[in-house]
Amino acid sequence: MVVSEREEAANRVDMIDTPQNDAAVLTQWQVPDADPDQNRDWLFPGVDEYFRGIYTRAGLGYASETLAVCSSISGEGKTTVSVGLAVTLALDFPESRVLLVETDLTKPVLAADFDVEETPGLVDCVHAGEPIQLAYRPTFLDNLHVVPVGGPLVGAGRILRSVRLASAIDAMRTTHDIVILDVPPVLVNSDSILLTDLADCVICVIRSGVTPLELVNKAISQLDAEKLRGVVINGSESAVPRWIRNMWAQ
Amino acid sequence: MIRKLLEAFFRHKWLVLLPPFLIPIVVTPIAFVTTPVAYESIVGVWVDNPTYLDVKSSQSFYTSAAQTQANQLTELLHTRNFMLDVVGRTSLAPLVGTPAGEARVADLIDKGVTVSSASSTSTHLLTIRSHFTTPQLAYQVAQAIVDAYSDRNSNQLVDQSSTAISFYQSQLQDAQDQSTQANQQLSQYAIAMGYASSGDGTPLAPDAQSASSFDPKFAELQASAHFAQQQVDAARSALQNAQQSSAAAIQGQDMSFQVLDPPQLPTAPVTSVKNILIYGIAALVIGLGLSTIVLVLLVAGDRSIRQDADLHPPVRVLGIVPTLTLKQRLPKALRGTATRRAIGFVAGTALPAPRGTK
Numbered sequence A: 001m002v003v004s005e006r007e008e009a010a011n012r013v014d015m016i017d018t019p020q021n022d023a024a025v026l027t028q029w030q031v032p033d034a035d036p037d038q039n040r041d042w043l044f045p046g047v048d049e050y051f052r053g054i055y056t057r058a059g060l061g062y063a064s065e066t067l068a069v070c071s072s073i074s075g076e077g078k079t080t081v082s083v084g085l086a087v088t089l090a091l092d093f094p095e096s097r098v099l100l101v102e103t104d105l106t107k108p109v110l111a112a113d114f115d116v117e118e119t120p121g122l123v124d125c126v127h128a129g130e131p132i133q134l135a136y137r138p139t140f141l142d143n144l145h146v147v148p149v150g151g152p153l154v155g156a157g158r159i160l161r162s163v164r165l166a167s168a169i170d171a172m173r174t175t176h177d178i179v180i181l182d183v184p185p186v187l188v189n190s191d192s193i194l195l196t197d198l199a200d201c202v203i204c205v206i207r208s209g210v211t212p213l214e215l216v217n218k219a220i221s222q223l224d225a226e227k228l229r230g231v232v233i234n235g236s237e238s239a240v241p242r243w244i245r246n247m248w249a250q
Numbered sequence B: 001m002i003r004k005l006l007e008a009f010f011r012h013k014w015l016v017l018l019p020p021f022l023i024p025i026v027v028t029p030i031a032f033v034t035t036p037v038a039y040e041s042i043v044g045v046w047v048d049n050p051t052y053l054d055v056k057s058s059q060s061f062y063t064s065a066a067q068t069q070a071n072q073l074t075e076l077l078h079t080r081n082f083m084l085d086v087v088g089r090t091s092l093a094p095l096v097g098t099p100a101g102e103a104r105v106a107d108l109i110d111k112g113v114t115v116s117s118a119s120s121t122s123t124h125l126l127t128i129r130s131h132f133t134t135p136q137l138a139y140q141v142a143q144a145i146v147d148a149y150s151d152r153n154s155n156q157l158v159d160q161s162s163t164a165i166s167f168y169q170s171q172l173q174d175a176q177d178q179s180t181q182a183n184q185q186l187s188q189y190a191i192a193m194g195y196a197s198s199g200d201g202t203p204l205a206p207d208a209q210s211a212s213s214f215d216p217k218f219a220e221l222q223a224s225a226h227f228a229q230q231q232v233d234a235a236r237s238a239l240q241n242a243q244q245s246s247a248a249a250i251q252g253q254d255m256s257f258q259v260l261d262p263p264q265l266p267t268a269p270v271t272s273v274k275n276i277l278i279y280g281i282a283a284l285v286i287g288l289g290l291s292t293i294v295l296v297l298l299v300a301g302d303r304s305i306r307q308d309a310d311l312h313p314p315v316r317v318l319g320i321v322p323t324l325t326l327k328q329r330l331p332k333a334l335r336g337t338a339t340r341r342a343i344g345f346v347a348g349t350a351l352p353a354p355r356g357t358k
Helices: A002-015 A019-026 A047-058 A078-092 A110-114 A122-128 A156-160 A163-175 A191-198 A213-222 A242-249 B002-011 B013-034 B065-077 B080-087 B093-097 B099-112 B135-193 B206-213 B216-256 B273-301 B332-347
Strands: A065-071 A098-102 A144-147 A178-182 A201-207 A228-236 B039-047 B113-117 B125-132 B257-261 B317-322
Touching: A047 A078, A047 A201, A047 A228, A047 B317, A065 A078, A065 A163, A065 A191, A078 A098, A078 A110, A078 A144, A078 A178, A078 A201, A078 A228, A078 B317, A078 B332, A098 A110, A098 A163, A110 A144, A110 B332, A122 A156, A122 A163, A156 A163, A156 A191, A163 A178, A163 A191, A201 A213, A213 A228, A242 B002, B002 B013, B002 B273, B013 B273, B039 B065, B039 B135, B065 B080, B065 B113, B065 B125, B065 B135, B080 B093, B080 B099, B080 B135, B093 B099, B099 B113, B099 B125, B099 B135, B125 B135, B135 B216, B135 B257
Parallel strands: A065 A178, A065 A201, A098 A144, A098 A178, A201 A228, A228 B317
Antiparallel strands: B039 B125, B039 B257, B113 B125
16 A cells, blocks of 8 residues: 555656646645635735845846745744745746745644645655655645645654755755745754755844844854845834824935 | 834833823822821011111112011021020920920921912012911911011110110210310319309309400310300200101011911811922822833843844845734634735635625
């Protein structure tokens, strides 16, 4: 039984070598029913412009790249920024294939966010030595796929440090133009350093009004300065009334 | 810096505004309850500028009589002699035996007695307020101040009058002595020269009246006697004037310090609104100071990053994403991931579409 499943998986991997066959493989997963309001605007009108500005300033979308989105501590909104960037890039570059990969084992949320199966995910495939394509989940956007972290597995942290992970990310590069790695907090989980090393560029997310400057500097100092494209300040909100800000601006 | 202060103020507005509101709200009732009961006795006095004997007044033309007397009385109350005079007329008298008691009494008088014009426009009406913990003491102190001040003024005038009258009396006595001496010399000379029969006051001989025309010595003695008599008349006149002035001043003293509203024994305690207000204002000031300290501490202690200027060393900021909060009420299970699902719903999340969204 197990052998037959592996054979099926191998066959599926053979089929997704090309983008044309990719869609056929992905249909194995239960694709959510098409939303009748699929064409409606964002629930947060204009929020795509924020993410559009971020990827433009980071120089993303015009070449095949692997982006790591990290933060210094947890709860800073790196998954939110990752989702926003992935969706905006997929919408703005329909010819590019975007993959959003969850790597934070401690707080897996991507499966719930996109309402897809949790397993097999990234660590399952890497642990079993199976093709990473088995962890791809389709979305309503044809060119956007997500990879939940999967698990939970004993010793999953070691899996992220294995050579297989690098191979898996290489495989992702072959199937997708833009790979976005949602990595764990830099100061909390040392796996994130490894993951950012595997990426081409890094964005660090800072929670406005929460993350102390010292922690941000400490996290940034651990990142490769050449790969760091910049930081994103998330959750910015001024408590000063608008009329005072307007008066101040004048 | 101002931006940070404003940000901290509006972000923690309740914390910052709490002290100026809370402290007066707490302190004022406590001050109201704990302020000791006080009784007040008020004296209304019609005053005029002090009258002195032929002394040019040193009072300013622009200072009213009420202000002058109020200042004078207030200064006197700060003198040990007058204060002891006042206290000696009250039930506080036993306290003045010791230095500590005197200090206590001075403090009580300083805090409990207020002397002022009846109003800002009042020129002659003086008000003395005696504020003490018992009605008897308030009344006694008010009465004692009036009595002591009145007595002092009277004594002062009597002293001045006595001095002036004594001076003029001595002048008159000197003049009379000189006149007597001059008359004696004249008489002796007239007798010796035969211008008069005796020195007992017998009239001079008829030709003696013309002796001055041929006897220069006699004429000189006559002139001296005449001048001495003039000096006696002048001194007598001055003495009479001094006696009249003295009598007028002493009588006028009553007119320049008329107690129109004598002190009454207070029957009900007065609310110390002033004290309560002072406590309330002090509490407000303390609260504002505390708020300022809290605000400064909040700004100084906030090491978090809110905008690109807060990053040291500078790092390239790719973007600032505002707080994204869904206004729609969501099922409890979705609240944790609502923002991400809302952002990614176009890619297939199962977030239900908000009502009316197309």
